Amino acid sequence: MSKTKKWAIAGFALVGAGLLICLITLAVFGFYPSQLRTGTMVSNTYEVSEAFDSLRIDADTEEIRFVPSADGACSVVCYEEENAPHQVRVENATLMIGGEKKPKVNFFLFTVTEHLTITVYLPQNSYRTLTVAADTGDTVIPQDFSFDSISVSLSTGDVTCSASADGTVAIETDTGAINLSDCTAAAMALTSDTGKISLSDVTLTENLQLTSNTGAVTLNRVLCQQLNGTSDTADLLLTDVLAEGEFRLVSDTGDITFNSCDAAAIYAKTDTGDIAGTLRGEKVFLTETDTGRINVPKTVTGGRCELITDTGDITIELT
Numbered sequence: 001m002s003k004t005k006k007w008a009i010a011g012f013a014l015v016g017a018g019l020l021i022c023l024i025t026l027a028v029f030g031f032y033p034s035q036l037r038t039g040t041m042v043s044n045t046y047e048v049s050e051a052f053d054s055l056r057i058d059a060d061t062e063e064i065r066f067v068p069s070a071d072g073a074c075s076v077v078c079y080e081e082e083n084a085p086h087q088v089r090v091e092n093a094t095l096m097i098g099g100e101k102k103p104k105v106n107f108f109l110f111t112v113t114e115h116l117t118i119t120v121y122l123p124q125n126s127y128r129t130l131t132v133a134a135d136t137g138d139t140v141i142p143q144d145f146s147f148d149s150i151s152v153s154l155s156t157g158d159v160t161c162s163a164s165a166d167g168t169v170a171i172e173t174d175t176g177a178i179n180l181s182d183c184t185a186a187a188m189a190l191t192s193d194t195g196k197i198s199l200s201d202v203t204l205t206e207n208l209q210l211t212s213n214t215g216a217v218t219l220n221r222v223l224c225q226q227l228n229g230t231s232d233t234a235d236l237l238l239t240d241v242l243a244e245g246e247f248r249l250v251s252d253t254g255d256i257t258f259n260s261c262d263a264a265a266i267y268a269k270t271d272t273g274d275i276a277g278t279l280r281g282e283k284v285f286l287t288e289t290d291t292g293r294i295n296v297p298k299t300v301t302g303g304r305c306e307l308i309t310d311t312g313d314i315t316i317e318l319t
Contacts (some may be wrong), residue, residue, distance in 0.1 A: 040082040047073040050090035055120070055125055058098040061132040062116040063157075068144045069121040079117040086118065094129075095120075130163075143182055150185075158195070179213070207245075215256075227263070235273070242280075255312075260319050269308040276315040279305070287314050 052074075057064055062078075065074035069075070078095055079088045086099040099120060116137070125145055132139050132152045139152055143162035150169045152159050158177045161169070165185040171178050172191040179198045180188070187206040190197050196215045202208075204224040210217055212234040219238045221225070226245035229236055233252045241247075249256050251270040258277030266283065268275050274292070282302035287294050292313040307314050 006264055008315040041079065042082045043077060043079050043087060046076040046078070046086070048076065048088065048090065048095060050161055052090045052093050052095040054094040054129040054131075055127060056094055056096050056129075057118065057134070058096075059118060059132070059137055060099065060116075061135055061280035062099070062118045062137040064132060064134065064137060064139045065117070065119045066141055066145060066163075067119060067121050068125075069123040072123045074123050077117075077119045077121070081116075122233075138176075162278075235243045238277075258316070263303070265303045266305040266307075268306070271310045272312055273309065274312040274315070275307050275309060276313070278317045278319045280319055282318060285316070 003151045033273060052179075074095070076086070076088045078099075080086055080099065084099065089096050097120070105117040122145065126147070127145065128148045130141070130147045130150045132154075134154050135159055136153075136156045138158045138160070139154065141150070141161040141163040143164075146163065146164045147252070148168070149167040150163065150165050150171075152161075153169045154173045154176050156175045157173065158179070159171050159173060160179045161171070162180070162182050164183045167186050169180070169185045169188045171189075173193070173195045175194045176192070176197040177195040177198070178190050178192055180202055181200045183201075184203045187204060187208070188202075191211040192215045193213045194215050197210060197212055197217045197219070199222050199231065200220040202222045204222075207226045207228065208222065208224040210227075210229040212229075212231040214233045216234050217229060217231065217236045219241050221239070222241045224243050227241065227243050227247045227249070229249045231251045231254050233253045234251065236249055236251060236256045237259075238257065239259040241258075241261045245263065246265040246267065247261070247263040248266045251273055253263045253272045254270060255273040256268045256270055258279055260278050260280055262280035266279075282297070283305035284300060284302055285296040286304065286306045287296055287308070289309045289312065291311045292309050293316045294316060296307070296316045297318050305316075307316070
């Protein structure tokens with residue numbers, strides 16, 4: 001056997017031994033990454049005495065929560081590494097919360113991150129702006145608060161929001177889910193790559209913009225001026241969704257389904273997906289498909305309803 005082959009075999013053996021050690025280590029700790037922390041974890045409370053009307057949080061892996069203050073004072077409670085405390089300060093009437101990027105422990109195929117939390121106790125119900133930029137941590141914004149505008153940008157973390165906004169709610173994730181319920185706003189712009197987008201009991205005075213790649217989009221009891229939705233492979237499911245203006249929905253391979261929905265005008269297009277469901281009001285149907293079947297009411301009054309597929313079926317009924 002040549003020396004090259006011997007060195008190759010030895011190298012593969014060392015890699016295999018390293019992977020085995022990683023698996024044994026993770027198994028010993030019950031596969032809980034928190035057991036692999038190298039720093040001491042502590043809970044620190046930061047009291048905030050200065051007045052502010054906006055909030056900005058720049059985080060890494062922290063889970064972020066907002067809670068009404070019981071004593072009328074603002075405080076920020078961080079579960080954090082002792083040697084990497086968060087910075088909490090008020091600057092230009094904005095409460096700024098941030099921390100150092102937390103180290104990740106890599107074991108070849110395994111990536112371990114710290115499970116940290118930021119809990120913000122707020123004395124007021126209404127604020128001007130809320131801005132959150134984070135990586136893997138979840139963000140929860142309860143119904144107790146309202147803002148002029150909300151902006152959240154996450155990577156793999158989920159966003160759950162029931163807070164209302166006088167202006168725009170803009171939320172963007174990569175793989176994290178977006179869930180909004182029981183809230184109002186002027187407009188919403190929601191974007192996710194592979195995460196699901198879900199709305200229920202949401203009222204908007206202006207437009208709703210939805211952009212999804214593979215994550216399913218589900219809307220229940222939504223009112224808006226105009227609905228614009230685009231997706232690649234994601235299904236779009238609308239139930240009790242009403243728009244004073246237009247539905248404009250475009251998907252590559254996903255299905256588009258209406259359950260008791262209505263708009264002044266409807267445009268829906270999908271390549272290989274189906275378009276089906278029920279609409280509340282009469283429409284003038286303009287349909288087009290290459291190889292799919294078409295079954296729509298033969299009504300001649302109402303708003304324009306243009307439904308287009310390549311190979312998908314088109315099936316619509318009126319309620």
